[in-house]
Amino acid sequence: MNSIIVFIKNLKKTLFPNLFNTIITLLITLFISVVCFNTFAWLIFKANWKVVISNLPLYAFGSFPLNEQWRPASWIISLLLLSIFTICGPEWKWLRKNLLILWVGTIPLGLYLLYGGLGLSPIMSRHWGGLTLTILLTVFSSLLSLPFGIVLALCRQSSLPLIQKLSSIYIDVMRAIPLIAVLFFGQLLIPLFLPVGIEIDRVWRAIFAFTLFVSAYIAEDIRGGLQSIPNTQIEAANSIGLNQYQIIQFILIPQALRIALPALTNQSIGLFQNTSLMAILGLVELLGVGRSILANPEFIGQYIEVYVWLACVYWIVCTIMAVLARHLEQRMTINQANF
Amino acid sequence: MEPIVVAKNLTKSYTKGLRALDNVSLKVNQGKVLVVMGPSGSGKSTLIRTFNGLETFDKGELNILGIKVDSTHDERKIQKIRRRVGMVFQQFNLFPHLSILENITLAPVHVQKRRQIEAEEYGMYLLSQMGIDSHAKKYPSQLSGGEQQRVAIARALALKPELLLFDEPTSALDPERINEVLDAMRRLAEQGMTMVVVTHEIGFAKDVSDQVLFMDSGKVIETSPPNIFFSNAKHERSRKFLNQLDKH
Numbered sequence: 001m002n003s004i005i006v007f008i009k010n011l012k013k014t015l016f017p018n019l020f021n022t023i024i025t026l027l028i029t030l031f032i033s034v035v036c037f038n039t040f041a042w043l044i045f046k047a048n049w050k051v052v053i054s055n056l057p058l059y060a061f062g063s064f065p066l067n068e069q070w071r072p073a074s075w076i077i078s079l080l081l082l083s084i085f086t087i088c089g090p091e092w093k094w095l096r097k098n099l100l101i102l103w104v105g106t107i108p109l110g111l112y113l114l115y116g117g118l119g120l121s122p123i124m125s126r127h128w129g130g131l132t133l134t135i136l137l138t139v140f141s142s143l144l145s146l147p148f149g150i151v152l153a154l155c156r157q158s159s160l161p162l163i164q165k166l167s168s169i170y171i172d173v174m175r176a177i178p179l180i181a182v183l184f185f186g187q188l189l190i191p192l193f194l195p196v197g198i199e200i201d202r203v204w205r206a207i208f209a210f211t212l213f214v215s216a217y218i219a220e221d222i223r224g225g226l227q228s229i230p231n232t233q234i235e236a237a238n239s240i241g242l243n244q245y246q247i248i249q250f251i252l253i254p255q256a257l258r259i260a261l262p263a264l265t266n267q268s269i270g271l272f273q274n275t276s277l278m279a280i281l282g283l284v285e286l287l288g289v290g291r292s293i294l295a296n297p298e299f300i301g302q303y304i305e306v307y308v309w310l311a312c313v314y315w316i317v318c319t320i321m322a323v324l325a326r327h328l329e330q331r332m333t334i335n336q337a338n339f
Numbered sequence: 340m341e342p343i344v345v346a347k348n349l350t351k352s353y354t355k356g357l358r359a360l361d362n363v364s365l366k367v368n369q370g371k372v373l374v375v376m377g378p379s380g381s382g383k384s385t386l387i388r389t390f391n392g393l394e395t396f397d398k399g400e401l402n403i404l405g406i407k408v409d410s411t412h413d414e415r416k417i418q419k420i421r422r423r424v425g426m427v428f429q430q431f432n433l434f435p436h437l438s439i440l441e442n443i444t445l446a447p448v449h450v451q452k453r454r455q456i457e458a459e460e461y462g463m464y465l466l467s468q469m470g471i472d473s474h475a476k477k478y479p480s481q482l483s484g485g486e487q488q489r490v491a492i493a494r495a496l497a498l499k500p501e502l503l504l505f506d507e508p509t510s511a512l513d514p515e516r517i518n519e520v521l522d523a524m525r526r527l528a529e530q531g532m533t534m535v536v537v538t539h540e541i542g543f544a545k546d547v548s549d550q551v552l553f554m555d556s557g558k559v560i561e562t563s564p565p566n567i568f569f570s571n572a573k574h575e576r577s578r579k580f581l582n583q584l585d586k587h
Contacts, residue, residue, distance in 0.1 A: 235393055236432035240446035240498060241421040250445060254436050 043308075051299040052309045058293065059313070062129015062284045068121065071113040072132040079106055079135070083320055087327050107143065110136065125203045129284035131313065133203070137275040137285065141210035142268045148211060149218030150253060156223055167219070174216035180277055182213045187281045206278055214271055221263035225256030258332055265325035269318050276314075286310060342366050342402070343502050343533045344373075344390060349399035351385060351557075359385045360396060361557035367502075367550075370531045374544040374565070377554035378580060383537045386554070387504045390535065391424045392417035404501055422450060425495030429507040431487040433479040439466070439490050440475040443497045451498065458497070465493040469523055485516030489523055496527075503527065505536040541584060545569055553577045 015025045052059075061072045086099055114136070116122040128136065155167035174182070186209025187202065194200065200208070229252060237247045257264075279288035290306045293299055299306075344367040351360040359382045367373045375383045388394040390403055392412065401408045403420050433442050440462050447458040466472040469489040471482075479487055488508055495503060505524065509517045521543050528534060528547045538544065544551055544565055551568040553560045553576075561574045572578045 232428065232430060232432045233434065236428060236434070238393060239391055239421060239424075239426040239428075240494065241418060241450040242446065243418065246449055250449065251434060255434075258436060 047305050047308075048302060049305060049309075051293065051302045051305050055289075055293055058130060059286065059289050059309075060130050061132050062289055063127050064129065064132070065123065065127065068116075068123060071116075071120065072128075075106070075110045075113045076132060076135065078109065080320075082106065083324055087323055107139065110139070125201045128203060130289045131286050131317075133283065133285040134272070134275050135317075136203070137206060137210065137278065137283075138268065138272040140207045141214060141275075142271055144207065144211040145215035145218050146264075148215035150222055152215060152219035153222035153226060153256075154248065156219065157226060171216045171219050174213055175220075177213075179213050179274055180280070183209045183277055183281055185209060186212075202283060206281070206283060210271060210275070214267060217267055218264065221260040221267065222256050224263070225259035226252060228259055229255050261325070261329055261332065265322065268325075269321055272318060272321065273314065286313060342368050343371075343404055344535065345402040346386075346389075347400045347402075349386070349389060349396050349401065351382075351389070351394070351396040358382075358557040360389070360399075363399075363554075363557070363559050365552060365559065365562065367533060367535060369533055371549040372528050372534045372536065372547050373550050373552060374548035375535065375537045375552045375554060376539065376544065376580070377560075380556075381554040382557040383554050384506050387506055387535050387537055390502075390504055391421050391426055393426075422498060423500055424502045424504060425498060425500035426504040427488070427491050427495050427506065427508045429510050431479070431484070431491045431511070433487055433490055433494070435479050437478075438475070439471070439477055439479065439482070442479070442490060443494045446494070447497050462493070462497060465496050466490075468526075469493050470519075483516060484512045485519045488512065488520045492520075492523055492527075501533065503532055503534045505534065505538065507537050507539070509538065509540060539584065541569065541581075553580065555580075 016022045057066075057069060060076070061069050064072055082099075082102060086103075089095065112118065113120070114123065114128060114132070115125075152167050152171060155163045156171065158164045158167075183206065186205045190200065190205050190208070233251055233255070234247060237251045242250065275285055276287040278285050279291055282288075284292060287310060290310050294303050294306055344365070346363055346365050349360045349363040350358070352358045361382075363382075363386060365373070375386065377383050385394050389396050389401060392408070395410065395412045397410055399410070404423050406416050406420050408416055408420070433439075434445070437445065440459060443462040443465060444455070444458040447453045447461065448455055463472055463475060466475055469492060471486050471489055471493075474482055474486060474490075479490070482490065492503075492508075508524070509520055512520065517540070521540060524534070524536070524543070525547055536543075536548070548565050550562055551565050552562045553568070553572075553574070555576055560576050561568070561572065563573060567573075568577065569581065572581060
């Protein structure tokens with residue numbers, strides 16, 4: 001009761017101290033309530049959500065064959081369950097240790113469920129689409145660009161001038177090209193360079209292009225981590241007889257990753273949003289599905305509903321990613337307060 | 340008595356002709372403790388860091404445990420030396436991302452290829468010797484400076500070294516924490532460990548060392564047994580330095 005009175009008193013002090021501030025407060029309140037009222041009125045009464053509700057499977061799975069849609073569905077649900085479990089699951093030690101293995105296991109699981117084979121009917125990658133494809137692009141590109149980025153960062157720190165120069169040039173060039181150009185390169189030029197008869201399908205070409213691009217940024221993030229490790233750590237590792245590779249593996253990489261973790265989270269959230277560029281290049285991922293639905297005469301002109309809905313989906317997934325990353329960060333700092 | 344460390348005319352100069360080491364020669368026999376003293380910048384840290392190859396030198400010859408190193412700084416020989424020589428640093432230099440026990444087992448498992456369980460058992464034994472076995476699962480930042488330095492000693496001991504180098508091991512510690520580290524070092528000396536210790540701790544040098552080596556601007560000024568060095572130093576420069584230390 002007391003705290004409520006204090007709260008009201010504080011409110012009075014900050015919002016209504018004199019006539020001028022009272023007028024400003026009232027005007028702003030009026031503005032906000034009109035905006036809110038209009039938004040909710042549109043959301044509830046004016047908007048026609050049929051364009052979203054009747055196409056839910058399309059948003060989720062694209063043109064994946066209807067009777068096989070349980071496959072991408074179970075993959076997405078397993079990812080979601082694993083996220084929830086990681087964030088608020090019980091604190092059993094063996095479980096916490098094996099969570100990483102479970103997370104890595106979702107990759108072959110996803111590939112198996114989408115491609116089929118071994119008892120499931122095979123499905124071509126051109127049928128993949130919607131949120132499934134968006135997640136697939138994000139997960140695979142970020143997982144491939146992490147090791148590639150680490151190698152690039154190490155090469156940039158190398159004492160061999162040739163390797164050091166080559167990787168600096170690569171990183172600088174990649175950072176100087178817009179992502180969309182790299183994606184065009186992946187979709188249009190790679191097929192021309194490959195010998196006749198060898199074909200990489202479009203999804204993998206996109207993953208390849210994203211990997212090339214993102215790994216340059218990841219390399220810079222990790223280089224920042226590497227540079228903030230004091231030289232005395234290397235001396236200590238030298239003094240106990242570790243060789244160069246062991247020092248990289250056991251001393252430098254773990255510490256650099258820990259330092260670069262917030263930046264890496266940023267990269268993967270950015271990557272998730274950038275996969276929407278593939279809609280322009282003909283992959284029917286989440287945004288692409290939205291565009292193709294809008295091209296349907298039945299739903300013509302309902303683009304506000306579609307884009308509001310898509311924004312919500314992107315927001316939810318990004319939030320889950322951010323919460324997961326924060327959780328990981330806390331876990332890594334819990335024992336190492338003064339890292 | 341076989342010599343563990345033999346240095347002959349070690350010389351190292353920086354650009355501008357400044358000499359970090361100037362014709363330094365010394366010998367440490369098995370089971371002996373050599374204390375190196377001198378004002379800051381006199382080259383004492385540089386000297387013991389050459390013993391396990393953390394510093395190079397320009398001229399002279401070094402023989403550590405029978406392995407001969409010269410100014411070419413042969414990496415393979417230095418690796419061999421590092422496996423048999425432990426080092427303790429002023430700032431502890433523990434690995435902050437590894438637990439105390441992992442800090443200690445890292446080298447035995449990956450350098451000497453011992454089994455994990457065996458390395459952990461020996462690591463726990465070393466920690467109990469240092470009186471900190473209850474902290475095995477903690478991380479370095481959760482320990483006090485003195486405790487961290489004792490972990491660093493245990494880490495250096497994990498490879499069962501034949502020579503231990505100490506580079507100002509107590510200089511970064513609170514005065515109240517210095518003795519717990521010095522006591523651990525005393526016990527090691529009693530067990531017959533060969534040690535080279537850079538320190539300003541006169542008490543430790545008096546009690547434990549067999550020889551005191553005094554350096555100034557890269558040169559060895561004098562090498563004497565501690566009873567002579569502290570009561571009746573041969574050289575004027577040494578007496579001046581000791582006077583300064585006494586005032587603090």
